[in-house]
Amino acid sequence: xxxxxxxxxxxxxxxxxxxxxxxxxxxxxxxxxxxxxxxxxxxxxxxxxxxxxxxxxxxxxxxxxxxxxxxxxxxxxxxxxxxxxxxxxxxxxxxxxxxxxxxxxxxxxxxxxxxxxxxxxxxxxxxxxxxxxxxxxxxxxxxxxxxxxxxxxxxxxxxxxxxxxxxxxxxxxxxxxxxxxxxxxxxxxxxxxxxxxxxxxxxxxxxxxxxxxxxxxxxxxxxxxxxxxxxxxxxxxxxxxxxxxxxxxxxxxxxxxxxxxxxxxxxxxxxxxxxxxxxxxxxxxxxxxxxxxxxxxxxxxxxxxxxxxxxxxxxxxxxxxxxxxxxxxxxxxxxxxxxxxxxxxxxxxxxxxxxxxxx
Numbered sequence: 454x455x456x457x458x459x460x461x462x463x464x465x466x467x468x469x470x471x472x473x474x475x476x477x478x479x480x481x482x483x484x485x486x487x488x489x490x491x492x493x494x495x496x497x498x499x500x501x502x503x504x505x506x507x508x509x510x511x512x513x514x515x516x517x518x519x520x521x522x523x524x525x526x527x528x529x530x531x532x533x534x535x536x537x538x539x540x541x542x543x544x545x546x547x548x549x550x551x552x553x554x555x556x557x558x559x560x561x562x563x564x565x566x567x568x569x570x571x572x573x574x575x576x577x578x579x580x581x582x583x584x585x586x587x588x589x590x591x592x593x594x595x596x597x598x599x600x601x602x603x604x605x606x607x608x609x610x611x612x613x614x615x616x617x618x619x620x621x622x623x624x625x626x627x628x629x630x631x632x633x634x635x636x637x638x639x640x641x642x643x644x645x646x647x648x649x650x651x652x653x654x655x656x657x658x659x660x661x662x663x664x665x666x667x668x669x670x671x672x673x674x675x676x677x678x679x680x681x682x683x684x685x686x687x688x689x690x691x692x693x694x695x696x697x698x699x700x701x702x703x704x705x706x707x708x709x710x711x712x713x714x715x716x717x718x719x720x721x722x723x724x725x726x727x728x729x730x731x732x733x734x735x736x737x738x739x740x741x742x743x744x745x746x747x748x749x750x751x752x753x754x755x756x757x758x759x760x761x762x763x764x765x766x767x768x769x770x771x772x773x774x775x776x777x778x779x780x781x782x783x784x785x786x787x788x789x790x791x792x793x794x795x796x797x798x799x800x801x802x803x804x805x806x807x808x809x810x811x812x
Contacts, residue, residue, distance in 0.1 A: 504730050507765040508721035508739065508783070508799040510791045512712030514683055520707045522676045523547060524699045527692055530708065534690050538681040538711060545692075545708050547677035556674055559667035566660035573648050573656040585640050592634035599623070599630035685713040688793055712793060717785045718754070721799040722765050722778040730803035731756055737783045739797040751785040753801060765796060 525547040532544045603623045610620040689710040692698055699706050719739050723731055733756055738748040757780040764780065783799055785791070 502730075502803050503800040504723060504727040504803050505798060505800045506722045506724060506727075506778070506781075507763075508719040508797050509765055510793055510795045510797060511718055511720055512685065512688075512714040512793055513716040513718055513784070514685060514711075514713035516688065516793075517682060517685070517711045518705060518707035519544065519679060519681065519709050519711055520700065520705060521545075521547060521679055521698050522700055523673075524697075525549075525677070526697050527694050527708070529694045530690065530692060532687045532690070532709060534687050536687045538685060538687060540681060540684050542681045543678050544681050544687070544711075545679040547679070547698075549674055549677040552670060552674040552677060555670045556667065559663065559670045562663040563660070563667050566656070566663045570653070570656040570660050573652050575648075585637070588637040588640065589634070592630070592637040596627075596630040596634040599627040603627040679708055681711055683711065683713055685711045688712050688714075714793060716787065717789055717791055717793075719751070719783045719785065719797055719799055720764065721781045721783055721801070722763050723781045723801075725760055725777040725779065727803075728756075728760075728779045731779070731781055731801055732803075735801050735803060737799060737801040739783065739785070739799045741791070741795055741797045743795070749785055749789050749791065749797075751783045751789070753781060754784040755782040757781060 528546045528548045530545045532538060538544060603626070606615060606620050606623040609615045610617065687709050690708075691706075691710070692708045698708060731753065733753050735753045736750070737753055738750045740746065740748055760777045760779055763778050781801070783801070791797075
């Protein structure tokens with residue numbers, strides 16, 4: 454229905470007068486305060502600017518793949534995924550019965566060499582010294598008796614009572630007795646003398662060699678005990694007891710993967726067109742499809758120095774894999790719990806640096 458046919462001329466005049474008065478008041482205020490519009494628009498907060506990129510959650514220590522220095526068969530794996538481990542804790546053991554036997558053999562050789570060195574330093578026992586001295590006395594007595602018999606038979610030969618053969622027989626007996634006495638004296642001198650320096654040095658060298666062989670066997674044995682290098686959590690168990698592992702510099706063969714997840718970080722791929730905007734200390738947050746619109750806050754702790762290829766792959770078929778990116782680390786706030794390896798989307802606030810407010 455058309456309203457102009459329902460209003461009287463007086464009502465039309467009143468409505469028109471009110472409209473004219475409103476326009477006049479507005480123009481007067483604008484003329485008196487020309488900056489009113491500008492002041493009003495200036496108090497409207499500006500929207501923050503963010504640089505975004507795909508990322509993946511990782512522990513603060515990064516993933517540490519723990520392998521063996523030796524190739525062999527696993528006797529046991531002592532941890533499961535999710536177990537907390539301490540630095541130096543044994544997480545796996547290789548078959549090492551042969552090395553245990555080698556250690557026992559080397560330890561026995563060390564004890565034998567130690568005894569030989571003590572014997573060389575201490576020399577003969579007191580009983581051996583007395584026995585050697587008794588042998589000297591006995592041989593001396595035999596020598597004196599042989600000398601007396603030889604003199605007596607020389608006299609008898611000179612008187613023509615005995616033959617030359619009888620005389621020479623006693624001369625030979627005297628020579629034998631004298632040789633035996635000299636031997637006894639030399640043996641006693643050897644037993645009673647101090648050990649020679651070269652004998653002690655030879656015995657000490659033999660002991661040092663045995664100790665080195667024992668240390669080598671123990672060192673190889675210790676390599677069969679696979680230990681955790683850090684305090685952390687077992688993120689992945691790659692092998693089980695009975696399986697063989699290899700030590701290869703070209704093909705890594707980890708037994709377990711360990712990480713310190715007390716603090717989580719996100720490794721973000723920042724596009725090369727945005728790298729100039731990113732600074733250490735800037736605030737950031739990440740989201741994940743599994744957690745809906747929930748935001749997990751943090752801040753930038755490291756910005757890479759070299760551009761490279763993308764690390765994070767999405768499921769988009771049109772994704773460019775040859776895009777140059779700069780790796781950036783965002784450390785999430787304490788208490789954030791996310792699965793390691795989770796793909797997320799990261800957003801870094803590039804409006805200002807926050808290095809003075811963040812650690």
